[in-house]
Amino acid sequence: MTGCGKSTVARALASALRYRLLDVDELIAAVAGAPIPAIFAADGEAGFRALEAEVLSEVAAFVKCVVATGGGVVVRRENWGALHTGVVVWLDVPLDVLADRVGGDAGRPLVAAAADTPGGVPAVLGEMLAARRPAYAQADVRVSAGAGQTAEAVALAVAEGVVKFIAENPPRFGGKDGEEPSPAAGG
Numbered sequence: 001m002t003g004c005g006k007s008t009v010a011r012a013l014a015s016a017l018r019y020r021l022l023d024v025d026e027l028i029a030a031v032a033g034a035p036i037p038a039i040f041a042a043d044g045e046a047g048f049r050a051l052e053a054e055v056l057s058e059v060a061a062f063v064k065c066v067v068a069t070g071g072g073v074v075v076r077r078e079n080w081g082a083l084h085t086g087v088v089v090w091l092d093v094p095l096d097v098l099a100d101r102v103g104g105d106a107g108r109p110l111v112a113a114a115a116d117t118p119g120g121v122p123a124v125l126g127e128m129l130a131a132r133r134p135a136y137a138q139a140d141v142r143v144s145a146g147a148g149q150t151a152e153a154v155a156l157a158v159a160e161g162v163v164k165f166i167a168e169n170p171p172r173f174g175g176k177d178g179e180e181p182s183p184a185a186g187g
């Protein structure tokens with residue numbers, strides 16, 4: 001979900017692993033030459049999603065990296081091929097924590113537009129989570145990341161979850177024992 005800490009935790013994890021950090025939102029803004037709210041304003045959500053899918057598919061070619069996506073990337077079925085080149089992690093954060101973090105932030109257009117609606121940011125986040133939960137639940141690893149957990153602690157829980165997932169799912173990550181994973185298997 002938006003504001004769950006993907007960018008922050010990805011940075012902490014990449015730094016701990018000495019892996020490359022790729023933040024899809026930052027790459028989209030760099031490719032478009034405009035911040036995300038300006039992309040939404042000019043091209044609508046559909047324009048943003050098209051760019052997001054394009055950037056994600058290019059990011060999928062990298063190995064040994066931690067990728068922070070945007071929170072809406074799971075909604076398009078066609079993004080899952082790219083997502084599955086890596087291990088997909090859901091940072092599951094309670095709604096009240098999300099609302100505290102993102103409320104009033106103009107950098108998140110889908111939430112910013114909610115500020116003046118009945119129920120405000122918590123209501124819009126609640127609807128968004130209800131709609132997306134089935135897609136988030138498709139993630140390979142779910143990490144509960146509530147209030148009071150530092151980004152470093154969440155990053156460690158992510159690393160543990162990913163290691164466990166890979167150990168339990170060898171065919172997706174390198175085939176027979178002792179073989180190097182192919183580049184297409186991702187980082």
Ligand SMILES: Nc1ncnc2c1ncn2[C@@H]1O[C@H](COP(=O)(O)OP(=O)(O)OP(=O)(O)O)[C@@H](O)[C@H]1O
Pocket residue numbers: 001002003004005006007008009025068069070071101102108148149150151152154
């Ligand atoms: N574990 C944490 N503890 C406290 N604050 C956090 C934690 N993780 C992230 N934050 C704060 O919450 C806010 C949102 O975090 P961040 O930008 O990483 O979320 P995001 O999931 O990348 O959001 P988006 O989907 O909109 O890109 C930031 O202000 C960040 O500093």
Ligand SMILES: O=C(O)C1=C[C@@H](O)[C@@H](O)[C@H](O)C1
Pocket residue numbers: 001002025036069070071072073107108109110
């Ligand atoms: O949850 C979402 O749909 C979004 C989250 C942000 O990371 C950005 O990708 C954008 O603001 C949309």
Ligand SMILES: [Mg+2]
Pocket residue numbers: 006007008025068069070
């Ligand atoms: Mg982010």
